[in-house]
Amino acid sequence: MSELTLERGLAAFRAEVDGPVAAFFSSCVHCGICAQACPFYLETGDAKYTPILKLEPLRRVWENDFTLWGKIKGMIGLQQKVTDAMLAEWEELLYDSCSMCGRCSMVCPVGNDLALMIRKSREGMVQAGHAPEGLIAASVRAIQTGSPMGLQWKTLAVQIQHVETSSGLKVPVDQPGADYLVLLSSMEIINFPEYLEAITKIFDHAGVTWTLSTECFEATNAGIQIGNKDIAAQLVERVVAAAEALKVPKVISPECGHAFTAIRWEGPNLIGRPYPFKVFHIIEVLDELRASGRIKTEGMETDRLSMHDPCNLARKSGVIQQQRNLMNLVAENFVELKEHGKFQWCCGAGGGVSSNERAEPLKMAAFKRKKAQIEEVNPERMVTMCATCRTQLEEGLEEFNMEIPVVGLTEMIAEHLVEKN
């Protein structure tokens, strides 16, 4: 790759300016309401984390190069330029203190989609050489090994063996013509192996044909978190190639938030064509199986459960009711967090924050908003459906000495399946 420079960065910023960006910056009145939606501002009280301020580099590029007024200002030497020093300063604002949770996009009175513009700004930051080390390393590993954590098929193969031994069921691999290609996330494989066993049991129970692919098992997309379309597109192409090779009509994204938005919403645009298959989050698939009567459960969880909606799944992908249907299937004492669904609060770890080691203190600060929400309803356990959120909830609750275990919804469903005769 040729050298990353300010010029390349500015060109990448320019390439991201479109009609919506122009409409958004034309409309901002500096009311500051976006800060009231940002866990990073609210929990640190530092005004530099105000979402609209994080977008200042992109705003300057828009004003200088895409408005008549900006050009007139340029002629009389009044333009505010984007400098390398500025981008260096903004690296923390665009990466460490933003999980792209999109809550600010929901509350901006003039309608600015700020999270979208953060995503766009990161494209410029990468090209200018101002992306965090942690995310660069994850992206390199994803391209080189297929996994942002450097995990290889042989690790997964061992786990498949464990699952087969413990469940007595076969985990299908490279089965052409299956209904579903199942993708996983490395985080899940390492931290939550129970997920693979759960779907193996559920799909067997429901009579669903599915397969893993040795060609591509990773659903996450480090290219989207760091903000590099080339890397992101390459990772999406791998999924598409695997799905096409096995001729599956449907692909399932795992209990991971950003993997789903990456493959479901950004993917086709990254590769510039529609998919020959449909993409679902595992929770959508489970709810459809429930609705069509293919999942039969018995018994209920009796303790007080609450649920964390992953931003990428709920607010950014419209999967909100499905997880509630599933909760009601197996939990009799389910209590909602006060602000939930499309207005839920981020756990603090998304959007690449958790892969960026430097951001750890900010990540824990942002978690305090979630912690306060959890304390309000005081559940005995939390349920979620994203491995990153789950890890963050576990670490955060531990940090604050709150003894509230966190479980994945898919596993919980699997535990209640009616035994086959």
Place this chain on the structure above:
Amino acid sequence: MSGSMEFLLWTKGPMFNIAIAIFAIGLLVRIAEIFVLGRKKNFAEARAGEWGPGFRTMLTRTVADPGTFQRAPFNVVVGWVWHIGFLIALLLFLPHIALIESLTGLSWPALPNPVISLVTSVTLVALIATLVHRMTHPVKKRISTVEDYVVWAVVFAVVLTGWLAYYRLVNPYPLVLGMHILSAEIMLILLPFTKLTHIFTTFIARWYNGAAFGRKGVQS
């Protein structure tokens, strides 16, 4: 007296034409800048259409969600008060309606003058409150630019001179009326080049926002 009358006639004549021309051309350029950029084709399979959710967000963003209202009640309420006050004074004061009628032929009933003067007084107080808030709230202080204060001053001047003219508090009357008209003209001239553009572009921004979330199945 004759000097102030000449000033008034100038604001109502040549200056008015200049202001309207800059406003119209500037705004047209600004809106064209947005639509010329447009959006790329979206290949991701949509859950729902864009138009309905887009139009809904155009309206619904006018009201804050309950959580935001609780966290920033001052911001929300004062913003509402002065925007509504400004619109009432602009659109429901008899002389303003007469001006609009002379330009477009359209007219509608006015509110009684005492009501307008009360609304205007409230608006002035609310505007002062927004300025204090901007200068003291850490977030607003941090993100504010010179433009924010210039725009505030111009908007405040428009309302204040209108109020002064109504109460005949400045003599001679043509002078204060001319000042009111001139400040409104300055506001029109600044509109396409400052955040005042949001008066028009917020509806485009809200539509894009509602459309982007709407196609993913979320009403934003």
